Amino acid sequence: xxxxxxxxxxxADFATEVLESDxxxxxxFWAPWCGPCRMAGPVLEKVADEYDGRAxxxxxxxxxxxxxxxxxxxMSIPTLFVFDDGQLVDQITGITPNFEADLKKKLDAxxxxx
Amino acid sequence: MAETIHDVIIIxxxxxxxGAGLYTARDRLDTLILEKFMxxxxxxxxxxIENYPGFEKxxxxxxxxxMHKQVESFGARIQSGADVDRLERLDNGHLAVHxxxxxxxxxxxxxxxxxxxxxLGVPGEDEFRNAGAGxxxxxxxxxxxxxxxxxxxxxxxxxxxEETLHLAKYASKVTLIHRRDEFRAEKVLVEELxxxxxxxxxxxxxxxxxxxxxxxxxxxxxxxxxxxVKTNEGESYxxxxxxxxxxxxxxxxxxxxFVELTDVGFIKCDCAYLRTxxxxxxxxxxxxxxxxxxxVTAVADGVNAAMQLKQYFRDPAWWNMPVxxxxxxxxW
Numbered sequence: 001x002x003x004x005x006x007x008x009x010x011x012a013d014f015a016t017e018v019l020e021s022d023x024x025x026x027x028x029f030w031a032p033w034c035g036p037c038r039m040a041g042p043v044l045e046k047v048a049d050e051y052d053g054r055a056x057x058x059x060x061x062x063x064x065x066x067x068x069x070x071x072x073x074x075m076s077i078p079t080l081f082v083f084d085d086g087q088l089v090d091q092i093t094g095i096t097p098n099f100e101a102d103l104k105k106k107l108d109a110x111x112x113x114x
Numbered sequence: 115m116a117e118t119i120h121d122v123i124i125i126x127x128x129x130x131x132x133g134a135g136l137y138t139a140r141d142r143l144d145t146l147i148l149e150k151f152m153x154x155x156x157x158x159x160x161x162x163i164e165n166y167p168g169f170e171k172x173x174x175x176x177x178x179x180x181m182h183k184q185v186e187s188f189g190a191r192i193q194s195g196a197d198v199d200r201l202e203r204l205d206n207g208h209l210a211v212h213x214x215x216x217x218x219x220x221x222x223x224x225x226x227x228x229x230x231x232x233x234l235g236v237p238g239e240d241e242f243r244n245a246g247a248g249x250x251x252x253x254x255x256x257x258x259x260x261x262x263x264x265x266x267x268x269x270x271x272x273x274x275x276e277e278t279l280h281l282a283k284y285a286s287k288v289t290l291i292h293r294r295d296e297f298r299a300e301k302v303l304v305e306e307l308x309x310x311x312x313x314x315x316x317x318x319x320x321x322x323x324x325x326x327x328x329x330x331x332x333x334x335x336x337x338x339x340x341x342x343v344k345t346n347e348g349e350s351y352x353x354x355x356x357x358x359x360x361x362x363x364x365x366x367x368x369x370x371x372f373v374e375l376t377d378v379g380f381i382k383c384d385c386a387y388l389r390t391x392x393x394x395x396x397x398x399x400x401x402x403x404x405x406x407x408x409x410v411t412a413v414a415d416g417v418n419a420a421m422q423l424k425q426y427f428r429d430p431a432w433w434n435m436p437v438x439x440x441x442x443x444x445x446w
Contacts, residue, residue, distance in 0.1 A: 034255045035158030035175060039151035042195035075259045075334075075355065076246045093246040094255075095151065097230055097365065100197050100214075 004052035006044050006059050011067040017058055019086040024055045024110035026103065027081040029074050031063050036095045037078040043100050047107070055107055084110040120144045122423060123211050123220040124416075125198050126365075128155030129409050130399025131226035132181040133416030138224075138423065139188035146218060147185070148196040148211065154178035155228040156362070156400075157409055159252055162276060165300070166409055201372045203392055207430070222394045222426060224419045225369065225381060229362035229400035229407065234268060238329030239358070248335030248355040253277030257284040260355050266291055266338050268326050269359035275303040277359055282310060282318045289319045289351070291326055293343060329356050364401040376403060386437045387422045388415060393433040394426060 009017045009027070018025045028044055030037035048057040062069040062077060072081070072088075080103060082090040090106040092099070122138050124131045127149035138145045157163070157174040164171055186192060200212040201223065211218045231251040233239060243249040250256040253267070257280055265285045267278045270292040281288045290307075297304050311318045321340065327348070328339040335355055341348045366379045374382040374391035381397040383389055385404045388396045398415035400407050405415075425432045 031255075033161075034252075035154070035160075036252060036255060038175070039154065039158055042152050043150075046195045074246065075248055076243075076250050076252075076256050078255075079246045091244070091246060093243055094251065097367065098197075099151070100195075 004049040006048045006057045009058040009060050009065070009068075011065045014060070014065075014068045017056075018083050021056065021083070021086075023053075024089075024107060025083045026055065026057045026107060027083060028057065028059045029062050029069055029072075029077055029079045029081070030059060031061060031077055034077050040078050040080075040095055040099065043103070047100070047103060050104075051107060054111060082106045082110055084113065118144075118219070119208060120146045120218065120220040121427075122146075122222045122224060122420075123148060123209070123218055124224045124226055125211065126150075126155065126226035126228050126399070126401075127153035127182070127192050127194070128226060128228045128399065128412065129157055129178075129181070130228070130401075130412040130416040131224070132178070132185050133413035134224045134226060134398055134420045135185040135190040135192070135416070136181070136188065137417050137420035139185060139190035141420070141424065142189070143423075145190035146220070147190055147192040148198055148213065148218070149192060149194045150197045150227075152194045153182045153192060156230075159254055160273075160276070161254055162280075163409065164302075199368050201369070201395075203394070207394065209392075209394055222396070222423050224396045224398055224416065224423070225373070225390070225401060226398045226412075226416060227365040227368075227401050228412075229364045231358070232361040232363050234326060234358045234360055236326060236328050238331075238335075239356075242329055242331070242335050242356075245334075247333065248331070249329060250355065250357050251359070253280045253357055253359075256355070256357070257281050260285045262286045263354040264352065265289075265355040265357060266326070266351065266353045267357040267359065268292075269361075270294060270297045270299060271359065271361065272299045272303060274359035275299040275307050277357060278318070279303075279307060279310060281357060285317065285355075287317050287319065289321060289353070291321050291324050291338075291340065293323070293325045295322045326356070362400060362407060364405075366401055373397070380405070384437050387425075387440075388419045389422070389433060393430065396423065 080092040096102045121143035124147040161173040202210045209223045264287040266289045268291045278290045323344045337350045337352045364379045380403045383397045396419035398419045399412035
């Protein structure tokens with residue numbers, strides 16, 4: 001996997017990248033026309049870098065990858081899912097006031113079960 | 115402790131922070147702008163700005179991109195993803211700004227953290243929001259998920275009206291709930307809203323004098339409890355989504371214990387020169403008492419703070435001079 005960077009995931013490789021991952025995965029459902037989604041960008045890059053090797057951060061562009069977004073019933077973007085061992089364990093809807101801290105807390109909780 | 119001492123650190127790269135940074139950078143002051151996300155803030159969420167003088171119509175991200183480039187072209191440094199969690203005034207009068215892992219020091223600070231959407235504060239709101247199950251605070255983000263569905267929007271200001279009109283392009287039915295019998299939004303927007311609502315077979319319905327008291331459903335939003343504030347009559351109103359636009363709250367939690375805040379979190383300052391309770395720390399934009407919460411006034415605040423900063427650098431005693439002693443325009 002790309003070291004310390006976010007990974008663009010498609011309908012086709014969602015299962016291998018996310019569900020079959022050995023480490024916890026943050027999945028960001030986003031779209032280019034969504035202001036808050038783009039605002040979250042630098043924070044997600046930072047988290048991907050800080051958790052390099054321990055967790056990964058994947059991005060699903062819902063305009064292009066409709067199947068996954070529909071499958072998970074996305075009704076708001078950005079939506080961030082935390083997956084661990086193929087299971088959806090936690091989520092954040094939208095940009096919360098303490099977004100970076102909130103996201104890390106959820107990721108740390110998933111890592112603590114290892 | 116950091117070795118570089120910046121002339122000014124600006125916290126927040128929205129319109130206020132970028133307005134300030136443009137002026138401090140052009141004054142050749144060493145300017146660092148710390149931004150929690152990426153430049154823009156709230157204004158990134160709108161694709162329709164019609165009240166920024168000189169621009170008939172511009173989108174938020176486009177305007178911010180221009181401001182961002184302009185500010186950087188004069189030498190200001192903008193750092194995105196820098197979440198400031200604490201500030202302190204050092205013994206020598208300098209100001210230390212702490213993020214999770216870094217500390218920056220400056221001679222002055224301009225606080226421009228902006229504001230975030232206010233919650234409605236009714237049962238079901240957090241539950242459905244957290245589950246991503248039909249509560250939203252951003253029409254431009256989430257309207258496409260409600261194609262051919264019925265939604266309720268709540269509010270009466272500019273944002274509420276703009277977003278409601280946007281939702282009406284996607285949803286089969288939009289019901290705007292407003293607690294009063296007239297809107298506080300600009301008259302131009304009110305006219306557009308009423309024209310849309312009065313079209314034959316319009317999908318836009320307005321309910322005045324009505325408040326939402328609960329959001330309900332099994333697994334996802336299915337209805338909203340409404341109450342008419344004049345007749346006190348209640349009803350359960352079916353819908354697939356609820357969009358909430360009921361004002362803004364200042365992003366000032368991280369400033370508690372550092373500068374004086376009002377009970378609801380606005381930064382106290384003198385509204386002429388934007389000086390806070392801490393010498394060398396200015397407040398600009400949506401975060402301060404008396405803020406008009408507009409793009410133009412946020413920019414103006416940033417510029418004002420940047421201008422006043424020079425008076426402080428010339429004479430620190432200026433900080434405590436009463437506004438009434440300095441009423442000649444432009445200061446010195």
